[in-house]
Amino acid sequence: MADSLTIRRVSASPDAFIPISALRSGGPTYAKLVDIGACIGCKGCEVACKEWNDLGVEPTANFGSYQSHRDLSPKTWLLMRFNEVEVDGNLNWLIKKDACLHCEDPGCLFSCPAPGAIVQYTNGIVDFNQESCIGCQYCVTGCPFDIPRFDASTRKVSKCNMCVDRVEAGLEPACVKTCPTNAISWGSKHDMLALADQKVETLQSRGYANAAVYNPAGVGGTHMMYVVPHGDRLADYSLPSDPTASPAPMTGLMFMKRLGAWMMGFGVLGALVHFLRYGPERLDEHGDHRDHGDGPAREAPSARLGGHDGHGDGPARQAPSA
Amino acid sequence: MAERLLTRFSFFERILHWVVGVTFVLLLATGLAFAYPALFWLTALLGGGPSARVLHPWVGVLFTAGMAAMIVVWFRDMFLSDSDRRWLRAVRAYATRDSANVPPAGKYNAGQKMFFWVQGALAVVFVASGVALWFPAAFGASFLQWMRLAHYLATLGGGLFLIVHVYLGTVAYPGTARAMIDGTVTERWARHHHPRWHEEQTRP
Numbered sequence: 001m002a003d004s005l006t007i008r009r010v011s012a013s014p015d016a017f018i019p020i021s022a023l024r025s026g027g028p029t030y031a032k033l034v035d036i037g038a039c040i041g042c043k044g045c046e047v048a049c050k051e052w053n054d055l056g057v058e059p060t061a062n063f064g065s066y067q068s069h070r071d072l073s074p075k076t077w078l079l080m081r082f083n084e085v086e087v088d089g090n091l092n093w094l095i096k097k098d099a100c101l102h103c104e105d106p107g108c109l110f111s112c113p114a115p116g117a118i119v120q121y122t123n124g125i126v127d128f129n130q131e132s133c134i135g136c137q138y139c140v141t142g143c144p145f146d147i148p149r150f151d152a153s154t155r156k157v158s159k160c161n162m163c164v165d166r167v168e169a170g171l172e173p174a175c176v177k178t179c180p181t182n183a184i185s186w187g188s189k190h191d192m193l194a195l196a197d198q199k200v201e202t203l204q205s206r207g208y209a210n211a212a213v214y215n216p217a218g219v220g221g222t223h224m225m226y227v228v229p230h231g232d233r234l235a236d237y238s239l240p241s242d243p244t245a246s247p248a249p250m251t252g253l254m255f256m257k258r259l260g261a262w263m264m265g266f267g268v269l270g271a272l273v274h275f276l277r278y279g280p281e282r283l284d285e286h287g288d289h290r291d292h293g294d295g296p297a298r299e300a301p302s303a304r305l306g307g308h309d310g311h312g313d314g315p316a317r318q319a320p321s322a
Numbered sequence: 323m324a325e326r327l328l329t330r331f332s333f334f335e336r337i338l339h340w341v342v343g344v345t346f347v348l349l350l351a352t353g354l355a356f357a358y359p360a361l362f363w364l365t366a367l368l369g370g371g372p373s374a375r376v377l378h379p380w381v382g383v384l385f386t387a388g389m390a391a392m393i394v395v396w397f398r399d400m401f402l403s404d405s406d407r408r409w410l411r412a413v414r415a416y417a418t419r420d421s422a423n424v425p426p427a428g429k430y431n432a433g434q435k436m437f438f439w440v441q442g443a444l445a446v447v448f449v450a451s452g453v454a455l456w457f458p459a460a461f462g463a464s465f466l467q468w469m470r471l472a473h474y475l476a477t478l479g480g481g482l483f484l485i486v487h488v489y490l491g492t493v494a495y496p497g498t499a500r501a502m503i504d505g506t507v508t509e510r511w512a513r514h515h516h517p518r519w520h521e522e523q524t525r526p
Contacts, residue, residue, distance in 0.1 A: 012359035012362065013359055014359075113355075113356040113357070113359070113362070114362070114371055115359050115362055132371070133372070134365075134371035134372045134374070134375040135372055135375050135376070136356065136375050136455075137458045137459075138470070140458060140463070141458060141463045141466040141467055141470070142463075142467075143463070144463075146463070150459070155372060155375075155376070247464065247467055249464070249467035249468045249470065249471045250467050250470075250471075252471050253467070253470055253471045253474055256471065256474060256475060256478065257357055257358070257474065260474070260477075260478040260481075261358065263478065263482060264478070264481050264482060264485070267481075267482050267485040267486070268485055271485055271486070271489040271494075274417075274489070274494070275489070275493060275494060278418070278419050278494070280493055280494065280495070280496045281419060281494065281495050281496065283497075283510050283511065283514050
């Protein structure tokens with residue numbers, strides 16, 4: 001575990017897009033695998049998350065669902081969403097373990113303007129450093145899964161950090177540890193992909209023909225993956241079918257920023273070159289031979305005449321010569 | 323003999339100009355800091371990253387107020403006339419100091435008028451996208467991404483125009499900047515740069 005906190009990417013730095021780890025062979029990356037088919041909806045993982053991360057209680061009220069809270073919050077990093085969906089005439093809970101998916105290509109990190117506020121470790125975990133966060137919430141905009149939450153009182157954003165402090169010490173995340181049905185597994189990404197395939201096969205043999213692994217390619221794969229029994233109903237699980245880390249406006253913004261830097265640089269350079277070529281304008285070179293002295297004495301400024309100052313379109317007049 | 327001075331901008335106009343000028347430069351500096359990690363240190367102008375993020379929109383409110391007042395005060399003087407269109411076609415002569423071929427300008431030449439309208443239009447883009455980015459919770463992620471792009475493009479346009487504006491107003495044309503400091507210009511300056519305005523101002 002020695003290199004589990006080796007940094008792979010850092011927000012708002014050259015290392016955001018060209019990972020540091022590209023310099024050497026990376027170590028093992030971890031992944032969490034959530035088998036939604038094995039989840040019994042006990043919400044023990046929510047409690048374990050709150051306890052380990054010391055997030056405190058957020059009072060909630062019954063709003064007609066088995067779900068504990070309506071939404072994620074700065075103090076609720078994990079929420080089991082109980083999506084009530086009718087499948088083949090039967091009511092089903094298409095549960096989603098709503099928390100950070102720890103994308104291989106993290107849209108939040110790419111969007112972040114604050115150097116060091118978001119880091120990705122070589123082990124795959126994407127973590128927010130609140131001390132560097134400036135509270136702009138661009139990460140919220142960049143996340144294709146709507147995970148980061150802004151705390152208006154601290155003006156910082158937070159989300160699941162995959163219990164990075166546990167992982168660094170060689171332990172599994174708290175939610176994995178507490179799950180009574182082993183619906184959440186933990187291991188290397190390689191092993192979890194193999195396990196996922198096995199689980200999908202089992203589900204298919206039991207009649208869930210559309211069972212699938214959720215490890216979307218648009219974000220380079222994720223370090224929390226799902227096995228969904230109804231792979232044809234991703235929307236019902238509140239899972240985006242094709243999330244992307246580089247949507248069109250952000251790709252455009254990145255391109256324009258690069259082009260814009262050159263344009264502004266050449267703008268300054270252009271003004272400098274113009275100045276070297278033409279210099280400060282000297283009025284007496286242009287046919288104005290009036291004797292002049294730039295003494296400080298100032299005569300009364302002429303009164304402004306009424307009406308608008310000439311934007312009229314009279315014939316071009318010569319300036320009076322006296 | 324002392325040069326006679328003409329009043330070009332009133333005290334109020336100068337105040338407006340500098341409210342917009344100072345706030346725009348602060349906004350540009352902190353905006354570029356948010357856009358370019360290499361310039362992140364510019365957030366120090368507004369007290370560091372988190373405080374720059376808090377203050378940038380409020381400086382924007384001041385900028386918006388100044389800009390709005392400026393538009394109200396000046397827009398009547400800024401409509402393009404046929405002579406301005408001739409000026410625009412002769413912009414090359416203007417840029418190369420070939421003043422014999424530059425159609426005589428009134429109080430504002432066509433370049434200044436275009437600067438006014440372009441900055442006015444960019445201000446609308448700044449404010450519209452800026453409000454969305456100020457309160458991101460009220461908007462969808464995709465919309466906000468487009469607003470980031472719009473806000474950046476306005477920054478780029480405004481930044482480029484600022485370079486030209488400052489260059490022409492200071493070192494390129496000595497005697498110009500004082501119009502925004504003590505509000506006056508010399509008669510000779512006026513006759514050369516704004517002959518039709520000069521004539522109006524000195525007509526007995």
